Amino acid sequence: MSVDLTKPDPATPDPNVSRSRRADARLRRRSRSAVARSAAGDRWLLVLIGLVLLAAGIGVTLLSYGVFGTARAGRPLLDPIIVDTVAADPVLWRAIAIAGGIVLAVLGLAWVARAVRPEPRPDVVLDGGPDTTILVSSGAAAEAVAAPAGSLAGVGRARARLVGSTAAPALRVTLWLTDDADVRAVLRRLDGEVLATARSALDLPALPVAVRLEVERPHPAPRVA
Amino acid sequence: MRAVLRVLAPLLGIAVAVAGVLVVIEVVAAWVLPGTASGLLVPWPDWGDTLASLSWNQNPVPGIAIGVGVIGLLLIIVGLAARRSEVRLQAPRADMTVTTSPRVLARLVGTRVRDSDDVLSASVTASTRRVAVTALAWHDAPPDLREVIVSRVQVLLDELPLRRRPRVAVSVRKQEGVQ
Numbered sequence: 001m002s003v004d005l006t007k008p009d010p011a012t013p014d015p016n017v018s019r020s021r022r023a024d025a026r027l028r029r030r031s032r033s034a035v036a037r038s039a040a041g042d043r044w045l046l047v048l049i050g051l052v053l054l055a056a057g058i059g060v061t062l063l064s065y066g067v068f069g070t071a072r073a074g075r076p077l078l079d080p081i082i083v084d085t086v087a088a089d090p091v092l093w094r095a096i097a098i099a100g101g102i103v104l105a106v107l108g109l110a111w112v113a114r115a116v117r118p119e120p121r122p123d124v125v126l127d128g129g130p131d132t133t134i135l136v137s138s139g140a141a142a143e144a145v146a147a148p149a150g151s152l153a154g155v156g157r158a159r160a161r162l163v164g165s166t167a168a169p170a171l172r173v174t175l176w177l178t179d180d181a182d183v184r185a186v187l188r189r190l191d192g193e194v195l196a197t198a199r200s201a202l203d204l205p206a207l208p209v210a211v212r213l214e215v216e217r218p219h220p221a222p223r224v225a
Numbered sequence: 226m227r228a229v230l231r232v233l234a235p236l237l238g239i240a241v242a243v244a245g246v247l248v249v250i251e252v253v254a255a256w257v258l259p260g261t262a263s264g265l266l267v268p269w270p271d272w273g274d275t276l277a278s279l280s281w282n283q284n285p286v287p288g289i290a291i292g293v294g295v296i297g298l299l300l301i302i303v304g305l306a307a308r309r310s311e312v313r314l315q316a317p318r319a320d321m322t323v324t325t326s327p328r329v330l331a332r333l334v335g336t337r338v339r340d341s342d343d344v345l346s347a348s349v350t351a352s353t354r355r356v357a358v359t360a361l362a363w364h365d366a367p368p369d370l371r372e373v374i375v376s377r378v379q380v381l382l383d384e385l386p387l388r389r390r391p392r393v394a395v396s397v398r399k400q401e402g403v404q
Contacts, residue, residue: 064282
């Protein structure tokens, strides 16, 4: 019998370890993005349009006040040079205008559709055997988490929903804590009791979770005894 | 700001789409019906005449340009300020993310500070980096009340598994005019 005692070369990391790290990083990213619906696309489009408008506003203001020369400031907005250029090849410029209009229309409609589209709630598909597929609806899966989470000590109420896609679902849980809640204990029990059961029941050993903590509003005391 | 973004994003998308459709309709109409003197939906020949007779240094061009620049600046501010404000907490697992809002953290701190018998009222502002407490104390409150409040807030922060511990700043005012 021979035993290989050679040390692994640090320059060539174990492929299993690096694969596992990549999977962990993916799960962390999915749990981060499950915290709330992302508005990054809308934000950057807004910033981009804002930058274009700001640059145009500053440029035209400087031009108006003669920073680029008084002769240039005195020229008409619809410059005859531009009119002549367009008139020289009208078919080309019409085609460019139509193509630009179509691009704007498609981009605008895509932006509207993306902005008003409700967040997807994926169902969970369980493998029930060779010819059986069990579908757990998103609402049922979420309720199966919210009900036991709401009964944990220190939790006034809880809400859960599945987010992401059917291929890569994630769970978003919102807990309304009571004033006397021990946050560490609540999180520990949520993970050890509620989420462990959910992962097992839904057959999702890798289910990223985003937990949002809120504080239960105290009920106002009656003003008349 | 996030609510403003939610309203603005579809409105701007509609505006961009409508502008594109109008361009296509007007260009095609002008191409197919070359004899028409005015536009189909938009009076662009009139606009063209106005733009041809107006120079860059004439009013209202600078005013409109400044207005456009201000609108651009406002859009940039809304876009940058609409990011999620959240306080991260340590999670029991790597594939779990736990967050709360600065408002919740401020409320927890405020409840803990107001529990003190010597504190009449307290206002709290909280962020990931800093918790600031302004407490109004009874006129006969002990002189070391500030240290007591700091200690109470520190104990609360110890209890919360925050990923980043915020600095604590406490100022105490005593109620005046009561003997």
